[in-house]
Amino acid sequence: MLGFSIRASAESNKVSFDAQAVLPDNQRSDVSYYDLKVQPGATQQLTLKLRNTSEKPIRVKVEANNAHTNQNGALDYSKHQQKLLGGPTFEELISKPQTITLESGQEREVSFQLTIPKAGFTGTILGGFYCYEDTKDQENKGDGFSLENQFAYTIGVRLECSDETVAPDIRLTKVKPGLQNGYLTVFATLENPVPVVMSQLDMTATVTKKGEKQVLREVKKKVSFAPRSPFKLPISWENEPLKKGQYQLSILLKAPSGKAWHLEKSFAIKGEDEKLNQEAVEVKKEENHYLVLYIVLVSFLIIILGLVWYIAKLRRDKR
Incomplete structure (x- = not known):
């Protein structure tokens, strides 16, 4: 769920380094990421082992990032300083990003200090170490490096301080039309306001005209929510023009445990929103x-x- 992953572009599958967690004594399970039970006021070092597998020197940047929920409804660790709905957050407890230089074949350890608040915390804090090759020098020299062919490792960090159970909660807070990559879309903002990881929920979202039953748009997928994280769900308008009027969004979420949430929110498409039809890259002509x-x-x-x-x-x- 949190684990150890690598992301590479289609253009270049050559991996220039390895990264792995050096698991401490307070590791709770046999997973490859950090799954730690921590104590109020405690400090400890979290250490990663990096190894250059290429034939030239490289620089590896390691960021300690908050987990958030991306637009695909998946846990994501790739954004630094990602804002959440409350704290404490992983980035507030961990030391700053570091850049490590590795000679060809060299192996080095890099450590980050984790500091737990004296009052402790309830629930789960989720974050991760996002490791990628720093190619800014090559980009500036025009050597063909870009973010398009960058690869990265993610090593998750799950922290718990108490055995107190936190009840899960999901809210639907806002619905607004807009553009996604130039295409007409209605965005629904859901929020997980509590420090609980919610994984692999079955989601069905439907849009109707307010007071009518005919389904205009439908999205079905599995989603996961990071603790204290918003989720901006894009609902494609399928290149149909936006028409002003009153609409209703209904979302049904079912957890593997059987718990379900039925969320509803009315929203309006206004005359000013119809201007998006002119800005969109593709709009079907009305008959x-x-x-x-x-x-x-x-x-x-x-x-x-x-x-x-x-x-x-x-x-x-x-x-």
Whole structure:
């Protein structure tokens, strides 16, 4: 769930370094990431082992980041200084990012100081060490490096200080139309305001006109929520133009435990929101139903007139 991962581009699958956690004595399980039971007011070092597997010197940057919920509904550790809905957060408890230089084949350890508040904390604090090659010098020299071909390791950190149970909670706080990568989208903001990890929930989200039952848009997927994290769910408008009016968003979330949340929120698409139709990269043209009806009626009239003329002509010919 939290674990050890590597992310590489399609252009370059060559990994230039390895990273792994040096697990401390207060590790609670046999997973490869940090799963720690900590004590109020305690301090300790969290150590990672880095090894250069390439044939040239490299610099590796290691950031200690808060876990958050990305737009795919997945736990993400790749953003530094990601704001959460409360604290304490992992970044508040851990020392600053570090950049380590490694010669070819060299192995080094890098340590971060973890400081637990004297009052402790309830629930779960979730974060991770995000390790990636620092290629700014190569980018400045124009050597073909970019963020597009960067790879990274993530090593998760899960901290718990007490055995007190925290009840899960999910809220639907805002619904607003906008653009995602230039495409018309309605964004729903959900929040997990409590220090609890919620994993692999089945989600069904539907949009209807307010007071009507016909489903205009539907999203079905599995989602996970990081502790104290908002989740901005994008609902594609499928290139249909936005039309002003009153709408209703309904979201059903089911946890593996069987617990369910049914969330609803009304929202408006206003006249000013229709301006997004001009900004979008693609919008389907609306069918002019009156024009279609006019064409059908004219065609029907022509057919009737043709039949009348044909029948009249037959009668004249008989005479």
